[in-house]
Amino acid sequence: MGRGNCQGQGWWHGKFRGCGYRLTAGREAILDILSKSEGHLSAEDIYIKVHPNYPNVGLTTIYRTLDVLSNVGLVYKLDFGDGRARYELAQGPKGAHHHHHLVCTECNKVFDYTDFIDEEVELLRETEKGLGAKYNFKITNHVLQFYGLCEKCNGRK
Amino acid sequence: MGRGNCQGQGWWHGKFRGCGYRLTAGREAILDILSKSEGHLSAEDIYIKVHPNYPNVGLTTIYRTLDVLSNVGLVYKLDFGDGRARYELAQGPKGAHHHHHLVCTECNKVFDYTDFIDEEVELLRETEKGLGAKYNFKITNHVLQFYGLCEKCNGRK
DNA sequence: CTAGTAATGGAAATGATTTTCATTAAACAA
DNA sequence: TTGTTTAATGAAAATCATTTCCATTACTAG
Structure with missing residues (x-):
């Protein structure tokens, strides 16, 4: 974690400075890629997309930046169970568009x-409240994901 | 994956042979440990518990066996996001006792x-049905987990 | 009893992510 | 603008859970 709770909503620029982070070229490049190519990029995916324009941005920096971005709340770190993390922008300029994920265990498409x-969110909220009260547990986050076979992969069997 | 769909319900012994697997001493030792020490063991945890009685069972075998057990449906492989998988028996001799997990991100207790x-299961079932129909996706499995701070860790801050 | 094949263990390989450390460059004050 | 402070960076090395290799062992059906 690090320097306190910097999560919240808002759009770039200000966000960084406010948390004591510096907005560098590399970081902007990464945010740029994330906002253009919507959805579920791995650190390496991002590296490959950033590299042509910023050959001097290393994979290490990608990882470090993604960590920062996820601390600041600009990025969600996702785990689809295939051994590598994925990242997606928490919100576009227009705001958050809440969605969940359906993962094909065959082709790994998401x-x-x-x-x-709405129903899910409602139930999750209820559950969080109930569990929080019963177990004195402060729930900060949840994961709900469905796994299975997509149309294409299911047909092939 | 491997040799077809061997999932289902039932208790050991028969389960193995039926799927073409062999029930060996090492495998029984692992099942034994899992059934005694209920809950969320990592491969290494299991290794450490099995080792005193079966010093000749290596970590590799633990991993391989857990893989088999989870294919056969005797064991659930869990991911609490801390970089190592956990395993728990899918059901006791008495049958399944369905539960979900609340993970403390501070002390990693589960x-x-x-x-x-009941409500969750109901919603999940509805959602599975709906999504399955809409996206022609054959859902086989889902993950629902809550993360946060347990009473102890929350108090310490 | 014997062939055929699954299971095994130890060592080496893998692969994503982190750490180390010396260098570079934001940020802010003078 | 120019320092000065300190965060950010890259390359290489380190981690660490999990897998793969491969030669050996041992179920099991015939």
């Missing part, structure tokens, strides 16, 4: 969905 | 809970 989100 | 399970 589908975003927004159906049932 | 709490089982069974509250709200």
